[in-house]
Amino acid sequence: MGTTLDVPIHSMPGSFKYVVDDVARLVTVFVNAYMVGRREGPWVLVDSGLPGFAPLVRHAAEKRFGRAHPPEAIILTHGHFDHAGSAAELARYWQTTVYCHPLELPFLTGRSDYPPQDPTVGGALGFLSRTFPHRGMDLGSRVRALPGDGAVPGLPDWRWIHTPGHTPGHISLFRDADRTLLAGDALATVDQDSAIAMMIQRPAFSVPPAPLTTDWDAAHSSVRHLASLRPFAVSAGHGRPVRGPGVAATLERFADAFMRPRRGRYVHQPARSDENGLVYLPPPVPDALPRQLILAGVVAATVLAVARRRR
Ligand SMILES: [Zn+2]
Numbered sequence: 001m002g003t004t005l006d007v008p009i010h011s012m013p014g015s016f017k018y019v020v021d022d023v024a025r026l027v028t029v030f031v032n033a034y035m036v037g038r039r040e041g042p043w044v045l046v047d048s049g050l051p052g053f054a055p056l057v058r059h060a061a062e063k064r065f066g067r068a069h070p071p072e073a074i075i076l077t078h079g080h081f082d083h084a085g086s087a088a089e090l091a092r093y094w095q096t097t098v099y100c101h102p103l104e105l106p107f108l109t110g111r112s113d114y115p116p117q118d119p120t121v122g123g124a125l126g127f128l129s130r131t132f133p134h135r136g137m138d139l140g141s142r143v144r145a146l147p148g149d150g151a152v153p154g155l156p157d158w159r160w161i162h163t164p165g166h167t168p169g170h171i172s173l174f175r176d177a178d179r180t181l182l183a184g185d186a187l188a189t190v191d192q193d194s195a196i197a198m199m200i201q202r203p204a205f206s207v208p209p210a211p212l213t214t215d216w217d218a219a220h221s222s223v224r225h226l227a228s229l230r231p232f233a234v235s236a237g238h239g240r241p242v243r244g245p246g247v248a249a250t251l252e253r254f255a256d257a258f259m260r261p262r263r264g265r266y267v268h269q270p271a272r273s274d275e276n277g278l279v280y281l282p283p284p285v286p287d288a289l290p291r292q293l294i295l296a297g298v299v300a301a302t303v304l305a306v307a308r309r310r311r
């Protein structure tokens with residue numbers, strides 16, 4: 001499902017990986033958050049990492065910007081647990097506002113849960129997704145809708161772009177001046193279907209995290225939209241950032257060849273939601289794994305019993 005990138009990865013030594021010199025990547029286990037802004041100037045945190053990682057994010061921010069320099073805002077590309085997991089704690093600590101798309105608000109104000117994840121899409125992430133939570137969270141009065149004109153609070157040179165599909169209110173951030181794109185989970189820069197690619201973080205444009213993507217037509221349109229921006233640097237929620245003159249053409253090829261999973265609950269019929277949250281779920285697709293595990297258990301027990309009797 002990925003298109004391998006033929007461009008060098010840009011990174012610099014030190015605690016952070018830099019996408020460009022004022023965009024620093026912070027990794028919490030398998031998901032990226034970004035600190036956007038110059039050391040001396042105002043800055044913004046884009047996504048917040050997994051739950052429980054607020055101290056790590058705070059430590060990195062203090063190292064980069066100093067102790068008395070909280071961010072202007074926390075911007076969430078979407079509300080999944082791996083992106084919004086530490087947002088409540090960080091917003092409380094910094095006394096700052098969290099912004100998201102209006103269609104993402106129900107999942108961040110406790111009004112709605114996300115559609116359940118779909119492990120039947122297969123692949124390494126599909127397997128792991130059985131353990132993922134899909135509950136909405138409640139950031140209370142700290143969370144607010146982004147301004148309707150594409151302006152990003154705290155980042156005057158950037159604009160937000162609605163890139164639904166992975167979630168209904170998913171956004172990406174783009175800076176026209178140097179064509180830097182923060183794509184969230186609208187796409188990935190690692191093939192999450194491959195355990196090996198995930199382990200070595202081999203860079204490749206890839207579909208949004210499949211078990212949590214609930215509208216594949218919209219997801220494809222969003223990738224086309226992002227490719228039309230002809231970005232020079234792309235950083236996503238998962239995978240290493242990529243940059244260089246070949247990125248735009250590689251992303252365009254990926255958008256043209258975009259392949260949704262062959263099967264899965266949301267592949268042919270999307271989940272639907274509105275400003276109050278989830279309104280329609282397609283029926284579940286049978287998950288073969290529990291049956292396969294039971295079968296494997298029965299086979300193993302039989303082999304063991306036969307081996308014992310022969311002794
Ligand atoms: Zn996500």
Ligand SMILES: [Zn+2]
Pocket residue numbers: 031080082083185209237238
């Ligand atoms: Zn994610």
